[in-house]
Amino acid sequence: MAIRVNPLLIDDLERYGAEDVQKCYHCGNCSAVCPHTDETFVFPRRSMRLLQMGLERKIEGSLEPWLCYYCGQCSTQCPRDAEPGETMMSLRRWLTSRYDFTGISRLFYRSPKAEVLAMVALGLVVGVGLVAWGLGNGGDIRVYDGERAFLKSHHVHVFDWGMAAVLVGLLGTNAARMWWFIMYRDKESRVPWWLYVKHVLLLPYHFFTQKRYAECGERKPWLLHLALMLSYVTMLVLIMFFLGHMQSDTWHWQAHLPGYLATLGLLGATAWMMRGRLKKITPLHRHSHESDWVFLVQLFVVAFTGILQHVLHRTGQPLAGNVVYVVHMMAAVPMLVLEVPFSKWAHLVYRPLAMYFAAMRREVLRAKVPAPLPAGARRVQAA
Amino acid sequence: MRTAVFFCQVGDTSPLNVDSVAKYASNLPGVEHVEVLGVRPPLDPPRIAERIRTVRIDRIIIAGDQPGFFKPAFTRAMDLATRSPQEVFLAPFEAWGAPGEDAEERAKAIVACACRGVPFTLAAIPAKTPVHPATLVIGGGVAGIQAALEIADAGKQVHLVERTATLGGHMAMFDKTFPTLDCAACILTPKMVSVGQHPMIDLITYAEVEEVSGSPGAYKVRIRRRARRVDVSACVACGICAEVCPVRVPSEFDAGIATRKAVYVPFPQAVPNAYVVDGDACTWVQTNGQKCGACARKCPKACIDLGEQDRVEELEVGSIIVSTGYEVFDAKRIDRYGYGVLPNVLTALEFERLTNASGPTGGRIVTRTKQYDKRTKQDVWVFQPDGPSPRSVAIIHCVGSRDSAYNPYCSRVCCMYSLKFAHLVREKLPEAACFEFYIDMRAFGKGYEEFAERIKAEGTHVVRGRTASVQMVGEEMVVRGEDILQDRLLEFPVDMVILAVGLVPATGTEELAHRLGIQRDPDGWYAEFDYDGNPTETQRGGVYVAGMCQGPKDIPDTVAQASAVAAGVLRSISSGRGSGHLASLTLSQIEARAKTLSRPT
Numbered sequence: 003m004a005i006r007v008n009p010l011l012i013d014d015l016e017r018y019g020a021e022d023v024q025k026c027y028h029c030g031n032c033s034a035v036c037p038h039t040d041e042t043f044v045f046p047r048r049s050m051r052l053l054q055m056g057l058e059r060k061i062e063g064s065l066e067p068w069l070c071y072y073c074g075q076c077s078t079q080c081p082r083d084a085e086p087g088e089t090m091m092s093l094r095r096w097l098t099s100r101y102d103f104t105g106i107s108r109l110f111y112r113s114p115k116a117e118v119l120a121m122v123a124l125g126l127v128v129g130v131g132l133v134a135w136g137l138g139n140g141g142d143i144r145v146y147d148g149e150r151a152f153l154k155s156h157h158v159h160v161f162d163w164g165m166a167a168v169l170v171g172l173l174g175t176n177a178a179r180m181w182w183f184i185m186y187r188d189k190e191s192r193v194p195w196w197l198y199v200k201h202v203l204l205l206p207y208h209f210f211t212q213k214r215y216a217e218c219g220e221r222k223p224w225l226l227h228l229a230l231m232l233s234y235v236t237m238l239v240l241i242m243f244f245l246g247h248m249q250s251d252t253w254h255w256q257a258h259l260p261g262y263l264a265t266l267g268l269l270g271a272t273a274w275m276m277r278g279r280l281k282k283i284t285p286l287h288r289h290s291h292e293s294d295w296v297f298l299v300q301l302f303v304v305a306f307t308g309i310l311q312h313v314l315h316r317t318g319q320p321l322a323g324n325v326v327y328v329v330h331m332m333a334a335v336p337m338l339v340l341e342v343p344f345s346k347w348a349h350l351v352y353r354p355l356a357m358y359f360a361a362m363r364r365e366v367l368r369a370k371v372p373a374p375l376p377a378g379a380r381r382v383q384a385a
Numbered sequence: 386m387r388t389a390v391f392f393c394q395v396g397d398t399s400p401l402n403v404d405s406v407a408k409y410a411s412n413l414p415g416v417e418h419v420e421v422l423g424v425r426p427p428l429d430p431p432r433i434a435e436r437i438r439t440v441r442i443d444r445i446i447i448a449g450d451q452p453g454f455f456k457p458a459f460t461r462a463m464d465l466a467t468r469s470p471q472e473v474f475l476a477p478f479e480a481w482g483a484p485g486e487d488a489e490e491r492a493k494a495i496v497a498c499a500c501r502g503v504p505f506t507l508a509a510i511p512a513k514t515p516v517h518p519a520t521l522v523i524g525g526g527v528a529g530i531q532a533a534l535e536i537a538d539a540g541k542q543v544h545l546v547e548r549t550a551t552l553g554g555h556m557a558m559f560d561k562t563f564p565t566l567d568c569a570a571c572i573l574t575p576k577m578v579s580v581g582q583h584p585m586i587d588l589i590t591y592a593e594v595e596e597v598s599g600s601p602g603a604y605k606v607r608i609r610r611r612a613r614r615v616d617v618s619a620c621v622a623c624g625i626c627a628e629v630c631p632v633r634v635p636s637e638f639d640a641g642i643a644t645r646k647a648v649y650v651p652f653p654q655a656v657p658n659a660y661v662v663d664g665d666a667c668t669w670v671q672t673n674g675q676k677c678g679a680c681a682r683k684c685p686k687a688c689i690d691l692g693e694q695d696r697v698e699e700l701e702v703g704s705i706i707v708s709t710g711y712e713v714f715d716a717k718r719i720d721r722y723g724y725g726v727l728p729n730v731l732t733a734l735e736f737e738r739l740t741n742a743s744g745p746t747g748g749r750i751v752t753r754t755k756q757y758d759k760r761t762k763q764d765v766w767v768f769q770p771d772g773p774s775p776r777s778v779a780i781i782h783c784v785g786s787r788d789s790a791y792n793p794y795c796s797r798v799c800c801m802y803s804l805k806f807a808h809l810v811r812e813k814l815p816e817a818a819c820f821e822f823y824i825d826m827r828a829f830g831k832g833y834e835e836f837a838e839r840i841k842a843e844g845t846h847v848v849r850g851r852t853a854s855v856q857m858v859g860e861e862m863v864v865r866g867e868d869i870l871q872d873r874l875l876e877f878p879v880d881m882v883i884l885a886v887g888l889v890p891a892t893g894t895e896e897l898a899h900r901l902g903i904q905r906d907p908d909g910w911y912a913e914f915d916y917d918g919n920p921t922e923t924q925r926g927g928v929y930v931a932g933m934c935q936g937p938k939d940i941p942d943t944v945a946q947a948s949a950v951a952a953g954v955l956r957s958i959s960s961g962r963g964s965g966h967l968a969s970l971t972l973s974q975i976e977a978r979a980k981t982l983s984r985p986t
């Protein structure tokens with residue numbers, strides 16, 4: 003099959019934050035200093051090349067961007083200031099928009115204005131809807147819990163589950179498309195079904211440990227990232243399964259204690275990350291795309307209003323509690339319905355999937371006979 | 386032609402008042418639109434195209450320190466606006482000397498010429514002046530030697546000032562030259578000898594130019610002759626002085642891989658072939674005559690005067706040729722290559738001396754070995770003629786060149802000398818593996834591509850991708866890099882690494898430029914008058930540049946440029962009229978000339 007070239011690929015990628023792809027002259031420095039490169043996946047230079055040549059399909063099917071955690075070594079050492087690390091970051095955004103079939107992700111990444119507008123619009127709909135629902139169902143804005151509660155937790159619970167179903171559906175199709183692009187289309191290294199079984203445990207493993215991030219060199223960013231992710235997942239589980247406990251007038255330490263810890267984790271981690279981006283501490287922070295800010299600010303607001311409505315409720319101010327609760331939902335629903343499947347959040351799914359796919363690809367390629375090496379040279383082995 | 390002038394700067398250090406130049410530009414004939422965009426402005430071609438369409442522009446002039454930087458955006462804009470993209474012209478201030486004195490007037494003149502469509506260098510030709518027949522050459526490398534010989538052979542007086550104790554420059558250090566693999570000394574030594582013996586050449590070694598005054602065609606130059614402490618005319622280079630001298634310091638000529646005494650002759654073929662006392666190393670000089678003085682006592686010719694002082698002398702010359710050459714990039718600045726830490730990581734110049742038959746190992750390629758130094762009571766790493774030969778050698782290209790962190794430019798000769806090294810390694814050590822790591826192979830000259838192919842055919846492994854690092858892994862020295870043609874990351878265990886270091890202007894270039902009143906490029910090399918049309922003169926009348934000091938070049942180009950310079954000097958002497966300073970031209974003079982030259986519209 004002829005290879006199709008898209009000469010405007012770099013221009014397109016610029017809308018996702020990449021700037022200097024053309025400057026690269028392929029010295030290979032970046033790949034050699036990258037702590038994540040191994041014998042099968044050599045990057046980021048290869049991605050720079052594919053971009054310069056406009057090989058859209060190959061980029062679409064590439065795993066490398068998901069194997070990069072932006073330690074920034076490559077960008078620091080690049081002799082041409084070609085910012086390979088930032089290119090990988092932009093590629094992750096670009097791929098996210100490719101995996102999403104609706105086109106919403108593409109719209110959000112290319113137009114932060116549209117993203118914010120959509121959030122606000124959906125937030126308003128949720129706000130109005132909730133108030134109407136609460137009043138329409140005999141709720142009393144001055145009551146937080148019980149029969150006459152303004153927003154009854156079992157109603158909200160049903161609503162949450164509905165939302166979760168939409169979310170899983172969207173993320174599921176995205177993941178399926180990712181598999182299609184990367185694994186299905188790759189005719190050269192077909193992966194047999196039993197490898198899918200063999201490596202399946204990698205999925206939860208990488209999801210819960212994010213071990214690869216820890217290999218970047220510094221431990222702090224990894225810990226921060228892990229704290230944020232675990233807090234988020236904890237919160238999700240609590241809300242999906244224990245919402246009634248969380249919102250009742252009585253104490254349920256099994257739900258409340260982890261809830262507080264998770265809130266603390268969310269607030270602390272987002273605040274710390276925002277500080278990093280403001281102060282531009284590492285190469286990662288030097289370039290912030292608008293979508294990165296939306297992500298952090300939104301998460302912070304959701305966590306903050308979440309704990310605030312709880313505190314207000316507990317300190318006997320049900321009216322204020324209910325108002326903040328509505329605000330909380332106005333922020334949380336757009337986050338879950340729009341951000342998680344269509345924006346930065348989605349990497350929660352793509353990262354572990356990429357590690358899973360990579361492990362299989364490695365195994366398949368290792369079985370093939372590699373090209374001969376110059377006398378005396380040896381391959382760099384996986385860490 | 387309806388013209389628009391856009392002002393864009395790359396750097397913000399220029400003291401130039403751009404607004405006033407812009408105001409001037411808006412009054413030039415044909416200029417319909419002037420815009421000052423500032424320092425590194427974000428340029429949006431569609432927006433500029435919009436402007437082009439509304440003001441109905443059909444020619445654009447970009448004015449600024451380095452306007453070429455912005456050209457692509459404007460060309461694209463013209464294209465978008467369906468105008469001819471060819472109609473984008475530059476008014477480069479830096480290239481034509483507007484950062485100097487009278488910056489504003491100069492910038493105005495540059496813009497005026499651009500608006501008239503006349504090359505600045507054609508309109509700004511300074512008036513001619515009478516020329517004194519003697520010439521000063523600064524720097525006695527192959528460039529200075531060639532220029533001096535050409536002029537002297539034509540029967541004109543030359544004063545050649547060289548900073549070190551001998552003629553020869555870098556070329557004298559080499560064994561073979563690429564691409565012919567001719568013996569460097571066989572070409573250079575006869576020329577050096579001719580200079581030493583030429584009745585029309587006054588050779589002043591161990592000296593430097595201290596001050597330049599006067600005007601084009603009639604310069605007065607003050608020269609400081611550093612105390613050599615050996616009478617050149619009496620010394621027979623018997624070497625008894627060096628035998629008795631107790632001081633050892635690294636030898637400059639051997640690029641530091643061997644030592645010399647405090648009284649020394651740089652190399653056996655030195656011109657003048659006489660010894661010299663290094664005052665900074667000499668015990669007698671350093672102790673004010675309290676200690677040592679052995680050489681002076683032992684010299685059979687009694688020609689050593691350790692108490693000699695510097696002398697200053699004045700010369701009158703009509704033309705000055707600057708040929709001060711280069712130095713190599715300091716590889717210690719890039720830690721990841723381990724230079725200065727790992728004993729067997731060498732720079733190119735060090736390898737030149739190692740492989741040279743007149744070098745410390747007699748031309749045997751060996752690795753450094755540990756040796757106990759009795760005086761300092763420490764282990765030192767030295768090259769010994771009977772040391773072990775490396776089983777594998779890596780050559781890394783572009784060290785310090787083409788790198789935004791160091792020098793952005795290509796040093797031009799390192800690809801070729803690296804290939805030469807690969808040949809020498811394979812010739813002398815056929816068993817050894819040789820790897821060459823490059824980004825692009827710049828084999829641009831006559832016979833160079835063929836040379837590169839030959840080296841590959843000889844069995845050198847040419848790996849595309851500059852290596853990232855040289856490290857010790859246990860006992861092994863390992864070079865790590867990406868083989869970009871195969872998309873794989875490789876490690877090469879090697880015994881020796883040669884860094885193809887880039888080139889930088891010689892120390893003192895900045896001061897000398899200041900003394901001579903000539904400009905330098907952003908990269909530090911001396912700026913020629915006009916790169917395309919007049920690459921040998923500078924903006925200061927009667928001051929010429931030759932060889933590497935004007936920018937990286939190999940020996941053939943250096944020699945060619947030196948001969949071209951000599952032709953220019955001889956032309957001015959025989960016609961009795963040489964160029965004056967560009968700075969002496971007024972704005973209205975340039976404007977008037979541009980007007981007469983401009984094509985009728």
Ligand SMILES: Cc1cc2nc3c(=O)[nH]c(=O)nc-3n(C[C@H](O)[C@H](O)[C@H](O)COP(=O)(O)OP(=O)(O)OC[C@H]3O[C@@H](n4cnc5c(N)ncnc54)[C@H](O)[C@@H]3O)c2cc1C
Pocket residue numbers: 523524525526527528529546547548549552553554555556559561562563564592593594708709710711712713733734737798802805891892893897931932933934938939940941943
């Ligand atoms: C490792 C290496 C290998 C090379 N191999 C080759 C090759 O094989 N073939 C080839 O064509 N080219 C080769 N080159 C390039 C070659 O060295 C240059 O092209 C050539 O030497 C330039 O000559 P030059 O006279 O301009 O400069 P130089 O040789 O540097 O001479 C400059 C002279 O000026 C003197 N000087 C400096 N400042 C002052 C001052 N202020 N006052 C007075 N004197 C001063 C210096 O002492 C020196 O003697 C090689 C370069 C390197 C680094």
Ligand code: SF4
Pocket residue numbers: 025026027028029030031032033046047050076079080081082083084085086
């Ligand atoms: S280090 Fe920079 S120039 Fe070199 S290959 Fe990587 S991106 Fe390209």
Ligand code: SF4
Pocket residue numbers: 782783784786787794795796797798799800801825826827885887
């Ligand atoms: S000549 Fe070759 S090695 Fe030297 S800077 Fe240029 S490209 Fe690099």
